[in-house]
Amino acid sequence: MKKVMLITTILMVSMLRAYGTEATPATPDQTVSMANMSATELEARADTLRAERDYAEAVRFYQAALRKDPKNSVLYNKTGVTELKRGNEAAAEESFQKAVKLNDKNADALNNIGVVAYFHRNFGKAVKWYKKALAVDEANATYHSNLGTAWFSQNKLDRAMAEYTRAIELDPEVFVRSNQGGSIARVSSVEDRAKYEYLLAKLYAQRGDWDRSFHWLQKSKEDGYPNIRNVYKDAEFAKVRQDPRLAQIVPPPAAAGY
Numbered sequence: 180m181k182k183v184m185l186i187t188t189i190l191m192v193s194m195l196r197a198y199g200t201e202a203t204p205a206t207p208d209q210t211v212s213m214a215n216m217s218a219t220e221l222e223a224r225a226d227t228l229r230a231e232r233d234y235a236e237a238v239r240f241y242q243a244a245l246r247k248d249p250k251n252s253v254l255y256n257k258t259g260v261t262e263l264k265r266g267n268e269a270a271a272e273e274s275f276q277k278a279v280k281l282n283d284k285n286a287d288a289l290n291n292i293g294v295v296a297y298f299h300r301n302f303g304k305a306v307k308w309y310k311k312a313l314a315v316d317e318a319n320a321t322y323h324s325n326l327g328t329a330w331f332s333q334n335k336l337d338r339a340m341a342e343y344t345r346a347i348e349l350d351p352e353v354f355v356r357s358n359q360g361g362s363i364a365r366v367s368s369v370e371d372r373a374k375y376e377y378l379l380a381k382l383y384a385q386r387g388d389w390d391r392s393f394h395w396l397q398k399s400k401e402d403g404y405p406n407i408r409n410v411y412k413d414a415e416f417a418k419v420r421q422d423p424r425l426a427q428i429v430p431p432p433a434a435a436g437y
Contacts, residue, residue, distance in 0.1 A: 213240070218248035225257070234264045252282035259291055268295055286315040290322050297329055305329040320350035331375060343382055351388065354379060354395075373402035381415040392416075393424050400428055408432070 213221065225240035241258040248254060259274030272295045278288035293308030309326040316322065327342030346353045376399035383392035400407050410416045410429050419425055 213243050216243075218244045218251070218254075221247070222254060222257070225261075229257075229261050229264070232264070234261050237261045238265070250281055252278045252285045252288065255281065256285060256288040256291065259288070263291075263294070268298060271295060284315050286312045286319065286322070289315065290319075290325060293325060293329070297325070297332070300332075302329050302332050318349055320346040320353035323349065324353050328375075331378075332371075336378070340378065340382065343378065347382055347386065351386075351391070369402050373399050373404035376402060377404050377407070380410075381413060384419045385415045387418070389419055389422055389424075392419060393422075393428060396425075397428050 216224070221240050221244035225237045225244065228234075228237035228240060238258060238261050241254055241261060245251065245254050245258070255274045255278035259271040259278065262268075262271035262274060272292060275288045275291045275295070278285050279292065282288075289308055290312035293305040293312065296302075296304035296308060306326060306329045309322055309329060312322045313319070313326065323342045323346035327339045327346060330336075330338040330342060376395045380392045380395035380399060383389075383395065396407075396410065407429055410425065411420065411432060416425075
């Protein structure tokens with residue numbers, strides 16, 4: 180099976196793994212300051228640091244908040260999300276598991292355990308956890324997108340298309356929108372990504388959303404999808420063919436000489 184890997188996007192949609200800058204040791208004044216802060220204040224500061232991509236320091240503040248509020252499932256999930264940003268998958272999964280142990284209805288944490296499994300190419304396990312997340316929150320577009328990607332990675336394209344369709348129904352911008360609590364798994368090997376992008380172009384074309392269809396078709400072409408010419412055969416693109424933008428992306432057979 181072609182290599183695929185997780186790219187997390189909680190605050191971003193590109194699926195390249197992000198690594199945080201290592202935090203410098205806390206000074207005595209900083210330690211005293213943290214000791215005087217409430218769990219809510221520590222969490223807010225950690226959120227800010229995570230947004231600034233100072234992931235190591237953000238983890239330190241989340242951990243300080245957890246020492247004051249050790250039964251906070253949301254805090255454990257945020258810690259795990261930030262550990263993923265640093266590339267610490269083992270620490271991330273440990274935090275997600277603690278979040279679920281405290282609250283088995285924490286859908287973001289359930290989803291994120293699936294994301295870690297997906298990263299390790301355990302697609303069957305990923306499907307299991309994504310389904311658990313959807314059992315809690317069926318109307319979450321990110322979870323449907325992730326389940327679709329897990330099916331895609333197993334070459335179960337009909338199932339993938341069904342999940343992607345539902346994701347788009349819930350949020351037409353799901354594939355370009357950040358998600359604050361739940362990680363997003365995407366395909367990153369170039370060949371598989373090109374195929375994935377072509378599928379998205381088909382889905383948006385089916386829905387009559389030509390702008391987004393052309394966006395993903397252009398990306399599929401740039402990533403070298405070998406069957407890009409099928410845009411002139413696949414029924415989903417029938418109405419799109421009347422738009423001159425299509426010819427600019429993929430020249431029609433006669434013009435291209437094939």
